[in-house]
Amino acid sequence: MVYAPVTFDIPAGALLAVSGAGGTGRTALLLTLGGRMKPSGGTATVGQFQLPRDLRSVQRISALGLVPGVNELDPALTVREHLGEALDLREGLFGRWRGRAQRIRHALERVGLGDLDTSLPAADLSPEEAQLLGAACALVGRPGLLLLDDVDEGLPLDRQRALWERLRAVADSGVTVVASCQDPAPARGLALDLSLENPR
Numbered sequence: 001m002v003y004a005p006v007t008f009d010i011p012a013g014a015l016l017a018v019s020g021a022g023g024t025g026r027t028a029l030l031l032t033l034g035g036r037m038k039p040s041g042g043t044a045t046v047g048q049f050q051l052p053r054d055l056r057s058v059q060r061i062s063a064l065g066l067v068p069g070v071n072e073l074d075p076a077l078t079v080r081e082h083l084g085e086a087l088d089l090r091e092g093l094f095g096r097w098r099g100r101a102q103r104i105r106h107a108l109e110r111v112g113l114g115d116l117d118t119s120l121p122a123a124d125l126s127p128e129e130a131q132l133l134g135a136a137c138a139l140v141g142r143p144g145l146l147l148l149d150d151v152d153e154g155l156p157l158d159r160q161r162a163l164w165e166r167l168r169a170v171a172d173s174g175v176t177v178v179a180s181c182q183d184p185a186p187a188r189g190l191a192l193d194l195s196l197e198n199p200r
Contacts, residue, residue: 146170
C-alpha cells in the first residue's frame with residue numbers, strides 16, 4: 001500500500017493541500033486522482049467519472065503540473081518553449097497557428113506570471129516560478145483538475161504563502177486544484193487540508 005486508506009470530498013473549483021511527511025503517499029495519491037496510477041483497492045469519483053473504471057476519461061479532464069520524477073521542466077528549454085510544447089501536445093499541428101503568442105501569455109497570466117520573460121531558460125527560474133510554469137503548461141489543456149506535487153519544496157514560508165495565493169486564484173477561475181506539501185500552514189485560509197498518515 002502506497003498511501004493509507006483515505007476518504008474525502010473536494011468541491012469543484014476548490015483548492016486542496018494534501019500534506020504529510022515524505023513516505024505518506026502524497027505523490028501516489030495525486031497520480032491516482034489524475035488517472036495516472038491505478039489504485040490497488042477502493043474507488044474514487046473524479047468529476048463524473050469513477051476510478052479505476054474510467055481511467056482514460058479522468059486522464060482527459062485532469063492535468064499534471066510539476067511532479068518530481070514524473071513530469072519535470074527541462075532546464076535547457078525556455079519558458080516559451082515549455083508552453084509551446086504543451087500546446088503542441090494538446091492540440092497538435094493546428095495548435096501552432098492559432099494565436100500562439102497570445103495563448104502563451106494568457107497561460108502565464110492565469111498563474112500570475114504575466115510579466116515573466118519568456119526567453120528565460122527553466123534553469124534560471126526560482127522554485128516558485130518553476131511550479132507556476134508547470135501549472136501554466138498544464139492549464140493550456142483546459143483541465144477541470146490540476147495536480148501539483150511538493151509545492152513547498154525549496155521555498156521560504158513567505159514565498160510558500162504567495163504560491164498558495166496564486167493557486168487559490170487558479171481555483172477561483174473554476175479549476176479544482178490539488179497540491180501536495182509537507183507543511184499546510186502557509187495554505188491556511190486559502191486551501192482545504194487533507195493530512196496523510198504514514199501507511200506502515
